[in-house]
Amino acid sequence: MTGTATSDTRVRLIDAAADLIAAAPGEDFSLRAVCDAVGVKMPTLYHFFGSKQGLIDAVVERGFDLYLGEKAAMESSGDPIQDIRAGWDAHVAFGLANPGFYTLMYGKVRPGYSPAAQSRPSEILLALTTRAADQGRLVVAPEQAAAHVLVTNVGVTLRQIVLAAADPELSAAVREGTIAAITGTGAQPRNPLAAAVEIAAAHPDVLGRAETQLLVEWLTKLGEQSPAAPTA
Structure with a gap:
């Protein structure tokens, strides 16, 4: 994965999480839902954010x-x-x-x-x-x-x-x-x-x-x- 693609995936994960949070302020959100929105697997999310x-x-x-x-x-x-x-x-x-x-x-x-x-x-x-x-x-x-x-x-x-x-x-x-x-x-x-x-x-x-x-x-x-x- 190139540096540009890596950066793009990270930004897309942040955007997806922000969208889920904005849709239900104050409520919990699912990491699985974030990954599904971006089309990646859970290990990818943990790779970027831990x-x-x-x-x-x-x-x-x-x-x-x-x-x-x-x-x-x-x-x-x-x-x-x-x-x-x-x-x-x-x-x-x-x-x-x-x-x-x-x-x-x-x-x-x-x-x-x-x-x-x-x-x-x-x-x-x-x-x-x-x-x-x-x-x-x-x-x-x-x-x-x-x-x-x-x-x-x-x-x-x-x-x-x-x-x-x-x-x-x-x-x-x-x-x-x-x-x-x-x-x-x-x-x-x-x-x-x-x-x-x-x-x-x-x-x-x-x-x-x-x-x-x-x-x-x-x-x-x-x-x-x-x-x-x-x-x-």
């Missing part, structure tokens, strides 16, 4: 490749908080469109185990929260902010998959509550400049993306030069 878990890990990796491919195509607003909002919505949309992949990527829990591929989107999110922290816009550490966003985003997505119904109002409400929690804007604003930054970032369509980004930069610089606002 075990059923090895095949599942390959499908998870493929799911994250698809997810990150979509994220890479997204245009950054230039504002980290607004990009967290956009990333949240893209995460939910991917889960609803790909429930088979998503339930393996985030819904299969094995104590003490985290798929290696799961770290890639987490690194993107952490980069955004780190930028927000550098701008003085978080009330928690960037690592905690990233974890807060991820767990609530996953929870909202899994709930909608379980209910087999999109609920954009619920997603938006939880998203804004999460952002308010990590930025400290849910109740008493930290100071007027911080409040102005968050308002501008939340409504980039009012001034336009370039103008909003410039305004955020100006307000952030002013905040760096101003004494801290007194707390209640």
Whole structure:
């Protein structure tokens, strides 16, 4: 078997497993059914993946490749908080469109185990929260902010998959509550400049993306030069 044929067979096995998983999200699937779909014998599957878990890990990796491919195509607003909002919505949309992949990527829990591929989107999110922290816009550490966003985003997505119904109002409400929690804007604003930054970032369509980004930069610089606002 040539290298090209070997690669093609492996990809076809992953695709067949993904199709079976997508057809019945959350349910077990048969290795025999995967092999029958591709027209190979069980030893061939074990040659490529070693075990059923090895095949599942390959499908998870493929799911994250698809997810990150979509994220890479997204245009950054230039504002980290607004990009967290956009990333949240893209995460939910991917889960609803790909429930088979998503339930393996985030819904299969094995104590003490985290798929290696799961770290890639987490690194993107952490980069955004780190930028927000550098701008003085978080009330928690960037690592905690990233974890807060991820767990609530996953929870909202899994709930909608379980209910087999999109609920954009619920997603938006939880998203804004999460952002308010990590930025400290849910109740008493930290100071007027911080409040102005968050308002501008939340409504980039009012001034336009370039103008909003410039305004955020100006307000952030002013905040760096101003004494801290007194707390209640």
